[in-house]
Amino acid sequence: METFDVVVIGSGPGGYPAAIRAAQLGASVAVIEKDQAGGTCLNCGCIPTKTLIASGDLFHRIAKSEELGISVGSAEYDYKAFADRKDKVVGTLRKGVEGLLKANGVTLLRGVGSFVSRNVIAVDGADGKQEIGASKTIIATGSDSVMPGFIPKSKLIVESRAFLELTKLPKSLLILGGGVIGCEFACLAAQLGVKVSIVEMLDDVLPMLDKDVRRQVRKYMEKELDIDIITGAPLEKITTTAKAVKGKVDGKAVQAEMMLVSIGRRPVTDGLAIENAGVTLNEHGFIPADADCSTSAATVYAVGDVIAGSTQLAHAATAQGCTAAENAVAGKAKKAAILIPGCIFTAPEVGVVGMSEAEAKEAGRDVAVGKFAFASLGKAMAMGETVGFVKWIADADTDQILGAAAVGPHATELIAEATLAVNAELTVSEIGKTVHSHPTLSEAWMEAAHVLHGSCVHAMPSRRKLKIKD
């Protein structure tokens, strides 16, 4: 039986960086993958959606480019070509991951991994079953879409993975669940002319965001993209015919050519036989893990979507994967990073980091907020993209930046500066004193910092007299 220092189960954004980091530290490493290298993120998550969204967004902008002085007649798109481009991008990146694993001397084993005992793992692949020894194991098996039993089985009802495999869009789309995935797909489809309706049981879509941020996104989705958003009521009596999915919300009938179910994700532990390693799953099927990614079994680590309390973000999984590998190889107990920015690729985009305004208030902090709207920013006006704002959430007492949110053009890129600021525990005045180049969207951060202190040159004066802080 071949034995490895570290065996990683799953080669997604948590698994493959864990394997490479362990190999970098000199360990002998195997990765077990039951499907495609790269996991959900690369094959049926972040990368394919963002590839399609890039095409969809450009089409939407072209279609609306008349105000910039461009007339293109009636712009058209070929969704099959979108899908082909997406497959190409995914294929290239997948080869990249496989190449990196190989170059780092990591053994890639194809099949389903399951614990025989704490240190022996069976790999059930196409060429039969083999057993390997593992001094340490890192579980990075990720998550999968939830498809509850009350929803009828039909090819017209899909979850995100199947939706990404479409080569033709339906004329109308009903989306169950107004979380990040539901809203991103809603914007993509609506930008390409699909009539979209979202049904969300909670009181609003994207409930994790501050109300002001949420309102910007919802307003744009409803007013500009003509998406019907129905909140605060469940979708009931779902039935399918040959060409339509029907249901009722609050007694009113809804109908579409296709339905996308995006009501959450469940941890993937099927076939893992994790009890043989001495690990007990929690009541929802997630693996309980400590801040250093260790589990209740001494040699077993877990990272990414499969662990309890996960943010279900690829970059969180990657940070945890690298930390778990370092801890597994060096026998340390370093904590994985907990400051995880969040990006939502809706129209407009959203980026958030640290505490939201609501969270900071809930925590009993004396909160100061500085907001600056893109409508007041030269570059945003020049680009013709004036929706949204950036805001700092700070401790009024110490001026410490507790969190930030950006909603609007390139918000997912803009949040990087704020992430650095929160991570480095900068104060708002330091952002204000950092000269930002003009004309850029990033200037909004500096302006918002000035707004927070009442010293903004490009905002209407406040009644309070200005006191320059150091």
Place this chain on the structure above:
Amino acid sequence: MAQPVLLPKLGQTVEEAAIVKWHKSVGDAVKQGDILFEIETDKAVLEAESFFDGFLLKIFVGEGETVPVSSVVAYIGEKGEKVPDAPPAPKVPVKVEPAPVKAAAVAEDKKAIAPVIKAAPVVSVSSPAQSAPVVAVAERVFISPRAKALTKAKCIDFKVIAGTGPNGRIVVKDVEAYLESSGYNQLRVSPAAKRLAAKHKVNLLTVRGTGVSERVMVHDVERSIAALPKKMSKMRQIIASRLTSSFRDIPHFYVTVSVDMTDLLIYRQELKEAGKAYKVTDFILESTILSLEEFPAMNSSTDGVNVSWNESVNLGLAIGLDSGLVVAAIRNSQELTLSELSAQVASVGAKARSGKLMPDEMTGSTFTVTNMGMLNVEDFGAIINPGEGGILAVASTIPTATVVDGKIAVRQIMKVTLSADHRIVDGTTGAAFINAIKNKLEDVELWKHLTS
């Protein structure tokens, strides 16, 4: 019209009290239910809530002042309303009436309503003695204004810097030399951590950094702030002073016995199934009351010269709250039946946990029982509540290998420890008393009799 605020009546035995802290200042808006001030008697610290909406117009009794109960301490009314310059004379003596427990302590003057008292109280009994704090006189350190500003900006303590100016005055050069020699210049500090340190006057050189490359982060400074000495709550201060005086002045001795609870627990289950639910505590308390009647020496107290045998058993019940420890007293407990006792124990427990015990209900206990049975402890010794002759500490009931009729059997064993005041009782009395409790708990026939 402006409403007078009275110092609340605190029960039958309390005639005066001190306001230790005002939560509102003159001019503040006050809502009904807002905490106005904190009162301290020699027994407890209580919070007084407002009965009125309006503005605090005048305060007559400042922090630290002691006045009789029902004195007018402040006025609440609309902004700009006229109020008297001096408080009206207090209407004392107060008629003896049951102390209001939950709300309305209505004084005789109908317009003057004393604030609702939210009791968040403490251990009962005598000596209020609290020594005045010793104030250390700091040695004067000479420092130039510029140098001082620099130490402030750098968040360091200038008192440790050696001055080279006239009269040992610290000048900027000295501070700069210190920053270099002390390693300050190598210190990496996050901007927010520095702000926080400056605000709380934390010396950054004493903070251990745990960020990347030992950078001092906000949570490091927070750790240092948490380590700074800070005032304990009034309640904890009272607990501290009372327990210290008890442990210092009373020579404690301890006697432990193992009680076999097996049979009683089986009988308790039978009672429960028959619809009569008792807590294990009820049986322990009843055994203690019966035994105290047999051993009046244990139900006594001394000042070191005189000893007083109490005529009734006022059983103290130690109740742990988040804010501290409270002893609730059950007066004349020897007159209660087991079911009456059980009901009273449940009632004072609930009151204590909701902060509604009145000072009266926390005074006058003659012997206390403290039960940590639910906290998984094998045994422990307790400190005597001042003014009492002893305290019984009850530990958890644990299945234990025990010799029964020459054979090893698993029995439910509970250890109880008596702490006794050696000035009043000796080992023989202590041993006999605690065995009396043990024998009662192990005598199921007694419980059948008491529950029939």
